[in-house]
Amino acid sequence: MLRIGLTGGIAAGKSLVASRLAELGAVLVDADVLAREAVAPGSAGLAAVAAEFGAGVLLPDGTLDRPALAAAIFGDPSRRMVLNSIIHPLVRERARELVAAAPPGAVVVQDIPLLVETGQQHQFHLVVVVDAPDDVRIERLTSLRGMSDQDARARIGAQATRAERKAAADVVLVNDSTPQDLLADVDRLWNERLVPFNDNLLRGVRAARSSGPRLVPASADWPEQAERIAGRVRLVDPRVLAVDHIGSTAVPGLPAKDVLDLQLTVAALDDGDAIAGKLAAAGFPPVDGITRDEPRQADPDPGHWVKRFHANADPGRPVNLHVRVEGSPGWRYALSFRDWLRSEPGAAGLYLAEKERCAAKHAGDTTTDGYAECKENWHTTVADPLLSRWIADTGWRPGPPSAVG
Incomplete structure (x- = not known):
C-alpha cells in the first residue's frame, strides 16, 4: 500500500487534486470530512466541544454553530489548540481505521489541510503539496468565496507558509494557471510516479535504473x-x-x-x-x-x-x-x-x-x-x-x- 499525504494552503487547489486522484483510482481519506463527522450531532466530539466552549457554539437544533466556534477561537492560538486537541485525535483515529480497511494494493491519499502544521509529513511514502502564489490565492478567496481582502490575508497567515510546506514536499503541484493544466500535472504524477512506485512496493523491488554515471551540478536541494x-x-x-x-x-x-x-x-x-x-x-x-x-x-x-x-x-x-x-x-x-x-x-x-x-x-x-x-x-x-x-x-x-x- 502506497500512502500519500496531500496538503496545500487555502485556495491553492488541493480539493481539485484530491478529487482527480480519486477518479484515477486512489482511496481518498479526507481529513475535512472526518473533522465534520467528528462533531456530528450526537457525537462525543460535539459534546466535548460544547463542554469546553459553551452552549453558545450550538444551534437550536443541537448542531454545531461553526461561525460561533470560529469567533470563539479567532485570534487566540491557545483556544485553537484546545479545539485541535479535541478534534485531531478523533480524526486521526478514524483515518487509521479507513487506511487499515483499504485494499492491500491500494494507493491511499490522505487529504490533510494541516499536515505540515501538525507534523505528520514523515508518516507517508510521499508528500504532495498543491501550491499557488499568495496573490493568486487572495484573488480566488475574494472573487470566488466573497471574502474581504483582509479576511483572505488573515486566513492565509494562520496557516503554514508556502516555504514550510515546500520543505515538507516531495512533489509540488503549482496551480497558478488553468484547472486543466493542474489536472494534466496530476495525471502525469499518477501515471509516471505513483502507479510505478506502488507496483514496486507490491513486488518488493527498487525502482529501475538504466542510466550510466552522469554527473550533474550540485543541487542546493x-x-x-x-x-x-x-x-x-x-x-x-x-x-x-x-x-x-x-x-x-x-x-x-x-x-x-x-x-x-x-x-x-x-x-x-x-x-x-x-x-x-x-x-x-x-x-x-x-x-x-x-x-x-x-x-x-x-x-x-x-x-x-x-x-x-x-x-x-x-x-x-x-x-x-x-x-x-x-x-x-x-x-x-x-x-x-x-x-x-x-x-x-x-x-x-x-x-x-x-x-x-x-x-x-x-x-x-x-x-x-x-x-x-x-x-x-x-x-x-x-x-x-x-x-x-x-x-x-x-x-x-x-x-x-x-x-x-
Missing part, C-alpha cells in the same frame, strides 16, 4: 531532500540509531550523480536484518547481492566490512540506503570521507577529477557498476593516505548515534 527522507527512515523502528546523509550529494558544491546516499546505523547486523521488512514497507526494499563494502585498508577480517543494502522503490527520487553497524570500518569510512571532503576543498577537487575521469570512461554504460569500480584504485592509493593523515591531524571522531549529518 540535496540536503533538504535527504533530511526529508531520513526523517521517514528514522521512524521505521527504534533499532534505527541514526540516519546520516553521506556520499557526494552530502558535500556542498560537489557535482555528483543525482542519487542520494543515506547511512542507517544499527547496533548489530541482526538488527538490520530484523527491520528489513519494515524498510521495504517504507519504500526501501533490500537489493540482493550487495552485502559488503570494498575494504579501504588492509584488514585481516573482511567481515568487518559487511553491510546491508537497500534502495528506494520511488522512481522519482533514487536513494541508496546503506545499513552499517555503528563503529564498523565501513561506517567510519563513510562519515569520515564525507567530513574530509566537506572541510578540505582540495580533497573535494581531487575527488571530482577522479569522478569526471571515470564518468567519461564509462559514459556509454547503462549501469554505474563500472564507474564505481573505476574509482576503487583512487580510493586505495590516493584517498586513504590523505584521509588517514587528516583524521590524525584533526582528531576527527564520529558524532554520537543520535547525530544526523
Whole structure:
C-alpha cells in the first residue's frame, strides 16, 4: 500500500487534486470530512466541544454553530489548540481505521489541510503539496468565496507558509494557471510516479535504473531532500540509531550523480536484518547481492566490512540506503570521507577529477557498476593516505548515534 499525504494552503487547489486522484483510482481519506463527522450531532466530539466552549457554539437544533466556534477561537492560538486537541485525535483515529480497511494494493491519499502544521509529513511514502502564489490565492478567496481582502490575508497567515510546506514536499503541484493544466500535472504524477512506485512496493523491488554515471551540478536541494527522507527512515523502528546523509550529494558544491546516499546505523547486523521488512514497507526494499563494502585498508577480517543494502522503490527520487553497524570500518569510512571532503576543498577537487575521469570512461554504460569500480584504485592509493593523515591531524571522531549529518 502506497500512502500519500496531500496538503496545500487555502485556495491553492488541493480539493481539485484530491478529487482527480480519486477518479484515477486512489482511496481518498479526507481529513475535512472526518473533522465534520467528528462533531456530528450526537457525537462525543460535539459534546466535548460544547463542554469546553459553551452552549453558545450550538444551534437550536443541537448542531454545531461553526461561525460561533470560529469567533470563539479567532485570534487566540491557545483556544485553537484546545479545539485541535479535541478534534485531531478523533480524526486521526478514524483515518487509521479507513487506511487499515483499504485494499492491500491500494494507493491511499490522505487529504490533510494541516499536515505540515501538525507534523505528520514523515508518516507517508510521499508528500504532495498543491501550491499557488499568495496573490493568486487572495484573488480566488475574494472573487470566488466573497471574502474581504483582509479576511483572505488573515486566513492565509494562520496557516503554514508556502516555504514550510515546500520543505515538507516531495512533489509540488503549482496551480497558478488553468484547472486543466493542474489536472494534466496530476495525471502525469499518477501515471509516471505513483502507479510505478506502488507496483514496486507490491513486488518488493527498487525502482529501475538504466542510466550510466552522469554527473550533474550540485543541487542546493540535496540536503533538504535527504533530511526529508531520513526523517521517514528514522521512524521505521527504534533499532534505527541514526540516519546520516553521506556520499557526494552530502558535500556542498560537489557535482555528483543525482542519487542520494543515506547511512542507517544499527547496533548489530541482526538488527538490520530484523527491520528489513519494515524498510521495504517504507519504500526501501533490500537489493540482493550487495552485502559488503570494498575494504579501504588492509584488514585481516573482511567481515568487518559487511553491510546491508537497500534502495528506494520511488522512481522519482533514487536513494541508496546503506545499513552499517555503528563503529564498523565501513561506517567510519563513510562519515569520515564525507567530513574530509566537506572541510578540505582540495580533497573535494581531487575527488571530482577522479569522478569526471571515470564518468567519461564509462559514459556509454547503462549501469554505474563500472564507474564505481573505476574509482576503487583512487580510493586505495590516493584517498586513504590523505584521509588517514587528516583524521590524525584533526582528531576527527564520529558524532554520537543520535547525530544526523
